[in-house]
Amino acid sequence: MFMPKLSSLCSHRNYRAYLFLLICMLSMNVFADQLEPVSQNNPDQINLGQLNLGQALSQSEIEKYSITVSPDGKHLPKGQGSVANGRELYNNQCKMCHGESGIEGPAARLAGTNGWISFSDPLRILRIKEYPILLISVGGMWPYASSIYDYIRRAMPHYAPKSLSNNQVYALTAYLLYLNELVDEKTILDKHSLLKIKMPSHIKSATDKNNDHHQ
Amino acid sequence: MKTKLLKPVASGGLFDRRTFLLSGLALSSAYPLTSIAKTVGTTFPQWMKTPGRDATAYGQPSSHETHIQRHLEKNTPETAFFSIWKTPIANQRGIITPSGLHFTTSHNGIPDIDPEKHQLMIHGLVDKPLKFDVETLLRYPMVSNIHFLECAGNTAPNAVSFTALDQDCQELFGQISGSEWSGVPLKYLLQEAGLKSSAKWVIVEGADGGSHARSIPLEKLLDDAIIALYQNGERLRPAQGYPMRLFLPGWEGNTNVKWVHRLEVTDKPAFTKDESGLYSDILADGKIQRFSFHMDVKSVITHPSGKQVLPEKKGFYEISGLAWSGHGKIKQVEVSADGGLTWAKAHLDQPVLSKSLTRFYIPWQWQGESATILSRATDEQGNRQPTRDQWREKYASYSFNHYNAIQAWQIDREGVVKNVYA
Numbered sequence: 001m002f003m004p005k006l007s008s009l010c011s012h013r014n015y016r017a018y019l020f021l022l023i024c025m026l027s028m029n030v031f032a033d034q035l036e037p038v039s040q041n042n043p044d045q046i047n048l049g050q051l052n053l054g055q056a057l058s059q060s061e062i063e064k065y066s067i068t069v070s071p072d073g074k075h076l077p078k079g080q081g082s083v084a085n086g087r088e089l090y091n092n093q094c095k096m097c098h099g100e101s102g103i104e105g106p107a108a109r110l111a112g113t114n115g116w117i118s119f120s121d122p123l124r125i126l127r128i129k130e131y132p133i134l135l136i137s138v139g140g141m142w143p144y145a146s147s148i149y150d151y152i153r154r155a156m157p158h159y160a161p162k163s164l165s166n167n168q169v170y171a172l173t174a175y176l177l178y179l180n181e182l183v184d185e186k187t188i189l190d191k192h193s194l195l196k197i198k199m200p201s202h203i204k205s206a207t208d209k210n211n212d213h214h215q
Numbered sequence: 216m217k218t219k220l221l222k223p224v225a226s227g228g229l230f231d232r233r234t235f236l237l238s239g240l241a242l243s244s245a246y247p248l249t250s251i252a253k254t255v256g257t258t259f260p261q262w263m264k265t266p267g268r269d270a271t272a273y274g275q276p277s278s279h280e281t282h283i284q285r286h287l288e289k290n291t292p293e294t295a296f297f298s299i300w301k302t303p304i305a306n307q308r309g310i311i312t313p314s315g316l317h318f319t320t321s322h323n324g325i326p327d328i329d330p331e332k333h334q335l336m337i338h339g340l341v342d343k344p345l346k347f348d349v350e351t352l353l354r355y356p357m358v359s360n361i362h363f364l365e366c367a368g369n370t371a372p373n374a375v376s377f378t379a380l381d382q383d384c385q386e387l388f389g390q391i392s393g394s395e396w397s398g399v400p401l402k403y404l405l406q407e408a409g410l411k412s413s414a415k416w417v418i419v420e421g422a423d424g425g426s427h428a429r430s431i432p433l434e435k436l437l438d439d440a441i442i443a444l445y446q447n448g449e450r451l452r453p454a455q456g457y458p459m460r461l462f463l464p465g466w467e468g469n470t471n472v473k474w475v476h477r478l479e480v481t482d483k484p485a486f487t488k489d490e491s492g493l494y495s496d497i498l499a500d501g502k503i504q505r506f507s508f509h510m511d512v513k514s515v516i517t518h519p520s521g522k523q524v525l526p527e528k529k530g531f532y533e534i535s536g537l538a539w540s541g542h543g544k545i546k547q548v549e550v551s552a553d554g555g556l557t558w559a560k561a562h563l564d565q566p567v568l569s570k571s572l573t574r575f576y577i578p579w580q581w582q583g584e585s586a587t588i589l590s591r592a593t594d595e596q597g598n599r600q601p602t603r604d605q606w607r608e609k610y611a612s613y614s615f616n617h618y619n620a621i622q623a624w625q626i627d628r629e630g631v632v633k634n635v636y637a
Contacts, residue, residue, distance in 0.1 A: 048355075048356060048400075048403045048406075049402065049403050049405075049406025049407055050406065050407060051355065051403065051407060052407060053347070053351050053354055053355065053407075054337070054343075054345035054346065054347050054351065054404065054407050054408070055345065055346050055347070055348075055351075056343065056344070056345065056346075057336050057337070057338055057344035057345055057346040058344075059344075061336070061346070062336070062338045062344060065336065065477055066338075066479070067426065068418050068420070068428060068479055068485050068487070069485070070481070070483060070485050070486075071483070071485075071486055072483070107297075108492070108493070114497060114611075114613060115611070115612075115613050116612065116613055132371070132375065132615070133297070133493070135375070135613045135615070136492060136493065136497075136613070137492075138491075138492060141491060141492040141493075141495060141503065142486070142491040142492055143486060143491060143503075143505075144486050144491070146486070147485075147486045147487065147488060147491045150485070150487065150488070151487070151488040154425065154426040154428070155322075155323060155424070155425035155426060155488070158323065158425075161323065161424045161425055161426070162426075201503055204501060204502050204503045205502070205503050205505055206498055206502035206503060206504045206505070
C-alpha cells in the first residue's frame with residue numbers, strides 16, 4: 001500500500017489535506033493489512049513445537065554420549081571381567097570410601113541387606129549412627145545388575161569418574177555381585193551373564209503410588 | 216493490656232489475626248521527640264551524620280547479616296562429596312529463598328561448565344535427534360513460575376530417629392526452598408524433535424562428574440516441565456545447575472536434574488543409581504516403592520522453631536510458617552498451641568500459588584507455661600498431613616524419604632523451643 005513519508009507529508013503545502021486523508025484511512029481501518037504481521041507474532045498462532053531452532057544431532061555424537069545401560073542390556077558393551085580382577089581394583093580404588101567388605105562406609109553401602117541390624121554385621125548400628133546413609137545397600141535395594149555396571153562406568157571412582165575401561169567395569173560389577181553372594185569367586189562376567197543375574201530386591205518392587213508407573 | 220479486644224480462636228492463646236492487627240498491639244510504641252540541641256547532629260547516630268558508601272556492582276547482604284548462611288549437613292560422608300547444604304528458613308520471610316541461600320545437594324560436586332561448549336541433546340525415540348546450545352535456548356519463548364523445590368530426604372531425622380533430636384528448623388527442614396524459575400517449556404523442544412508413538416520415558420542426564428541421571432515419565436515432561444535458565448531473575452547459580460537444569464514443579468529435588476545435557480527418549484525407565492536405591496522408599500511390609508515423584512503436602516512453623524528462645528514471658532508472638540504441596544495449591548493451614556487438642560485456621564499470605572511455598576500466620580500469646588505448637592496443612596486435592604504415627608505405619612522403620620508428618624515444637628517455661636514428637 002502507498003504511504004507518503006511523514007517528512008514529505010509535513011513539508012507539502014497541502015499537508016492539511018493529507019492529514020485529513022490519513023485520519024479518514026485510520027477510521028476506516030484501511031491499515032488492517034499492515035497490522036496483520038503483528039498478530040502473526042501472537043504465540044497462540046505459532047506452533048511453538050515447530051520453531052525449528054534446534055540443530056541436527058548426528059549419529060556419531062549420539063554414540064559418543066550414550067552410556068545409559070538399561071535392564072534389557074541396551075548400551076551394555078562387549079567385554080568381560082573376573083571377580084579376581086574386580087577384587088584387586090576394588091582394594092586399590094574403592095575400599096577407602098566403601099570399606100573392606102562394602103558395608104563399612106562412609107560412602108554408600110554396597111553389600112548385604114537394608115535396615116538397622118544384621119547378624120552378619122554386628123557393628124551395623126554404630127556405623128549407621130555415624131552415617132545414616134548406610135541404612136540401605138545396593139544389594140538390598142537395586143532391582144537390576146545392569147544399574148551397577150551403568151553407575152560404576154559413569155561415576156566411579158568418585159575422584160576420577162569415567163576412568164575405568166569397559167572390562168574393568170565388568171570386573172568391579174562381578175566383585176560387587178560376589179560381595180552380595182550372587183555369584184561365586186570364579187565368575188567371569190560379561191553382557192550375557194550380567195543380564196541373567198536376579199537381584200534379590202527385584203521381586204520386592206511395589207507399584208508406584210502416584211503415577212502407576214510400574215513395569 | 217487490651218487483650219479483651221482480641222477474639223480467641225482456639226485455646227492456648229491463639230487469636231484471630233484481623234482483630235489482633237486492629238487492636239494496636241501489633242504496633243511498636245512511638246518514640247518521643249527529643250528537644251532541639253545546638254545542632255541536631257549531637258542527638259543523631261553516626262550513620263546519619265556522614266555520607267554513606269557507594270553501592271557495589273553486585274550487592275551483598277548487610278555485614279550484620281553474614282551469619283545467615285547455609286549449613287552443611289555434618290553426617291554425610293564428606294569423603295564421597297555427597298554434600299547437603301541446608302537453607303536457614305527460620306531466618307527468612309515471604310516465599311522466595313535468596314538464590315545464594317537456596318538449599319543444594321550434589322552427589323558428585325558442582326561442575327565448572329563452559330556455557331559456550333554446553334549443549335542440550337535430545338535423541339532416542341524421536342524423528343529428528345536435536346541439539347540446542349545456550350544461545351539457541353535463550354531465543355525460545357519462556358515461562359516464569361514460582362515453585363518450591365524440596366529434597367526427598369528433607370526432615371529425614373524425624374522420620375528415622377527413635378527419639379526427637381534437639382535440632383533446629385534449618386537442620387530438620389533446610390532442604391526446602393522457593394524461587395521463581397524461568398525457562399523454556401520442554402514440550403516445545405520434544406515436539407520439535409518429534410516423539411515416536413512408543414516414547415514413554417525420558418532418561419535425563421546432567422553434565423556433572425557423576426553424570427547424574429533420572430528416568431522421568433514423558434507425560435510430566437509434556438506437562439509443566441521446563442529447561443530452567445534463570446532463577447529469581449538471574450542466570451542459574453552453578454550450585455543450581457548453571458547453565459541449565461530440568462525443573463519439575465512439585466517433584467522430588469533429585470529429579471530436577473542440574474547441568475542437564477542429554478535427554479534420551481525411551482519406552483522404559485533405566486533404573487539409574489538414585490531411582491534404584493537412595494530415592495526409593497521401603498514400605499512397612501518390606502516392599503520397595505520406586506518412582507515416588509510427588510512431594511506430599513507438608514508444613515512447618517518457622518517462627519518460633521527449634522533452638523530459638525522466646526524473649527518475653529507471656530508476650531505476644533506471631534506464629535508464622537510455610538506450607539507446600541506437590542499436588543497443587545495449599546487450601547488451609549491449621550495451627551494448634553495446646554499440643555493438638557484444639558486447632559485454628561491460620562491466615563494464608565497471598566499469593567497462594569500451585570506447587571509453591573505458602574506463608575501462614577496466626578497471632579499467639581504465650582501464657583508462660585510449657586506449650587506445644589503444631590501446624591497441619593491441607594492442599595486443594597484434599598490431602599492432609601498425617602501424624603508422625605500415621606506416617607510411620609506406612610513405612611519400614613529405616614525408610615526416610617518423603618517424610619511429611621505434622622511437626623511439633625515444644626516451648627518450655629524458659630521459652631526454649633525444642634523439636635518433639637507429638
